Amino acid sequence: MRILINLFLILFISSPLAAQQLTGQLVDENNEPIIGATVRWEGEQSGTYTSPEGEFELPAKNHIHTLIISYVGYETLTIEVQPDSKFLILELSEGTSLEAIEVRARLSDNRVSLLSNQNIESISACELKKAACCNLSESFDTNASINVGSSNSLIGMKEMEMLGLRGLYTQLQIENRPTFQDLSYPWSLEFIPGPWIEGIQIAKGASTVLSGTEGLTGKINTELIKPNDAPSVFINLFAATEGRMEANVHLNTRINENWSTGILMHSNRMQNEIDHHGNGFLDLPLKENYTFLYRLLHESDNLYGDANLLFLNTDIQGGQISSASETPYLIESNIRRWEAFGKLGYFGFEDPTKSVALIWHYIHHDNLNNFGNRNHHGIQNSAYANLLFKTDVFNPAHNFFSGMSFQYDDIDEVMDGTDYSRMNRQTGIFTEYSFNPASSLDGNYSGFLNDFGLMVGLRLDHHNHHDWLFTPTMSAKYNITAFTVLRVNAGRSFRTPHIITDNLSALTSNRAFIVEEEPAIEEGWNFGFNLATEFMLGMKQASFFFDAYHTFFNNQMVVDRDINVNEIRVYNLDGKSYANSLLAAAQIAWTENFSSKAGVKFNDVHITQGGQLDRAPMIARWNILKAIDWESTNQKWMFNATWNWTKPGRFPDLTGVPKNLLNDFTSELRSFGIINAQLTKRFSWIEFYAGVENITNVFLHNPILSSADPYGPYFDASLAYMPTHGRKGYIGLRFEIQ
Numbered sequence: 001m002r003i004l005i006n007l008f009l010i011l012f013i014s015s016p017l018a019a020q021q022l023t024g025q026l027v028d029e030n031n032e033p034i035i036g037a038t039v040r041w042e043g044e045q046s047g048t049y050t051s052p053e054g055e056f057e058l059p060a061k062n063h064i065h066t067l068i069i070s071y072v073g074y075e076t077l078t079i080e081v082q083p084d085s086k087f088l089i090l091e092l093s094e095g096t097s098l099e100a101i102e103v104r105a106r107l108s109d110n111r112v113s114l115l116s117n118q119n120i121e122s123i124s125a126c127e128l129k130k131a132a133c134c135n136l137s138e139s140f141d142t143n144a145s146i147n148v149g150s151s152n153s154l155i156g157m158k159e160m161e162m163l164g165l166r167g168l169y170t171q172l173q174i175e176n177r178p179t180f181q182d183l184s185y186p187w188s189l190e191f192i193p194g195p196w197i198e199g200i201q202i203a204k205g206a207s208t209v210l211s212g213t214e215g216l217t218g219k220i221n222t223e224l225i226k227p228n229d230a231p232s233v234f235i236n237l238f239a240a241t242e243g244r245m246e247a248n249v250h251l252n253t254r255i256n257e258n259w260s261t262g263i264l265m266h267s268n269r270m271q272n273e274i275d276h277h278g279n280g281f282l283d284l285p286l287k288e289n290y291t292f293l294y295r296l297l298h299e300s301d302n303l304y305g306d307a308n309l310l311f312l313n314t315d316i317q318g319g320q321i322s323s324a325s326e327t328p329y330l331i332e333s334n335i336r337r338w339e340a341f342g343k344l345g346y347f348g349f350e351d352p353t354k355s356v357a358l359i360w361h362y363i364h365h366d367n368l369n370n371f372g373n374r375n376h377h378g379i380q381n382s383a384y385a386n387l388l389f390k391t392d393v394f395n396p397a398h399n400f401f402s403g404m405s406f407q408y409d410d411i412d413e414v415m416d417g418t419d420y421s422r423m424n425r426q427t428g429i430f431t432e433y434s435f436n437p438a439s440s441l442d443g444n445y446s447g448f449l450n451d452f453g454l455m456v457g458l459r460l461d462h463h464n465h466h467d468w469l470f471t472p473t474m475s476a477k478y479n480i481t482a483f484t485v486l487r488v489n490a491g492r493s494f495r496t497p498h499i500i501t502d503n504l505s506a507l508t509s510n511r512a513f514i515v516e517e518e519p520a521i522e523e524g525w526n527f528g529f530n531l532a533t534e535f536m537l538g539m540k541q542a543s544f545f546f547d548a549y550h551t552f553f554n555n556q557m558v559v560d561r562d563i564n565v566n567e568i569r570v571y572n573l574d575g576k577s578y579a580n581s582l583l584a585a586a587q588i589a590w591t592e593n594f595s596s597k598a599g600v601k602f603n604d605v606h607i608t609q610g611g612q613l614d615r616a617p618m619i620a621r622w623n624i625l626k627a628i629d630w631e632s633t634n635q636k637w638m639f640n641a642t643w644n645w646t647k648p649g650r651f652p653d654l655t656g657v658p659k660n661l662l663n664d665f666t667s668e669l670r671s672f673g674i675i676n677a678q679l680t681k682r683f684s685w686i687e688f689y690a691g692v693e694n695i696t697n698v699f700l701h702n703p704i705l706s707s708a709d710p711y712g713p714y715f716d717a718s719l720a721y722m723p724t725h726g727r728k729g730y731i732g733l734r735f736e737i738q
Contacts, residue, residue: 024088051482133194144599164579164603171215206491209457216493227262243272285318302348329710353392428461497557561652575608
């Protein structure tokens, strides 16, 4: 089992991300905490000690597993823990008996790690089932840290915001490999179906160097369903009132003790022409998508490996309804993508603390876009390899990672006859040291050092266009108690900007696209503070966390839409650009069946454009999330509801637009709240769910500027800041055979 732990460390914890956690408290018959007891999983040498409050935390298991508790004066005791148990209250009685008073909790589906040196927030597959999670973009509907909105009302393109900045500055990973870059970024949140997701980990801030120089505001890793522990057959069907239909089929087989294989298939279609605004434009684009993933996995005493093939085909149509004009303004996007990717880990060294792993992929991405009279076509071929070595130094409290990586991107890109083709090649070496005795029993530390953690990373890359890039990062934490942690982080990040694909949603306008100078590499620093705690209010479990982050740029590609209402100008930053982001969030389990959570986020984002420092356009200032979750005692019924309130930022400067066009356009920004609700009914082998999104029917009534003259100088469909369609109902089912 020690071998498996090392594999887990190198393939998962060695990235900036960690798994779900099991927390609990050990008490005696008088409900007094038991201090210093050893708590570990059966078969594992490392574990943790109970704190002065009797509290402990361990990585959770996704299957039934045995927990072992050792304490002086008692025999070693064991208890079987179910996979959905994330908080335990354990009573140690005379006669060496152990009783589990409580094995279920309501706060386990979305939580912040209390042991990791980094600020990591995890979202489980159970959390994703609380809403209509059809793809990755909808996975954050119940999360306060990430906001996702439509960046374009005609094409249905979505973009996330984290720590006050666009998703460009958050590294999106699939199973710890940077995946959605360059040409694939505009559609990245649409590519991964929700039922494929096993869990999501959000690492906030620039705090690790293991996966590259990007990720100024953090990294989001998505773990996919794996065939070795997934149902043999899984079927998910979904239908919504506006005509959207989806289907997912998973087929998984364990061939023998070491080999397993799986096939994941997804399809979605939207073919209803809807125009509730009456402006002749589709409220939602027509879409047809097919995605296929084949997985082969091997696991043995000394070796772990997986190999995967993914194919994606998407066709999207939007714009004017053909009957609305003799020369309709049409939008088309055709995407063809395939990937080969995998991991290989070896941990058969004589020293069981040593392991080595290789993460790799090859991607071909072809995207053809037509926006009215504008034409864009890009083909990208990318290769990536990341070799990591892990060992303990002195004892398991000291972890040392080192390695090298290679990224190659060959991009052929043309827009309106202008060639934007490029070839980027980046090679890097890195090292990262981590000290965290709280996660090990062999550190032999006490007092301050036992509760202290530190992670320091250094990375040196060579880029064929930008020469040498030096990336330092640091994270530190201190556990005030076993269930309260303070963290700080600081880090540098680099990102290669992409003139067109970074701003593809802005092309559904007739503004002239003017590139004043070749963009230099983007460089920024991020500094963060985090407080996270879990506590008991009587017998009610509760949690709270507070984030404060400051990010500033030494250089940034500025896309200036304020300078002239008929232009978009691109140039390098000359002045200040920064983002301040504050977030406070809390959860409480009021009863065994009912819980709620709330989060408040404030963003203050400024950028220098045309020599003037001003608030960045189209970035929300305030976001509030409220959510309630109810589940029946027999777990047969579940009800979930969320309310997301947004106070938007500002439009780009629209000075110069004729007044009559502004009168027809919703030019005054207003705050809005969206309410979603879902009811789920479970049976032994199938579950049904039904819900309503945007219950109060809130939407932007006139989202397109100059919609009556789509080929005129003021037409702009990239200004939507809230939903452009109203209430939607949906139904679905999930069926599985173990």
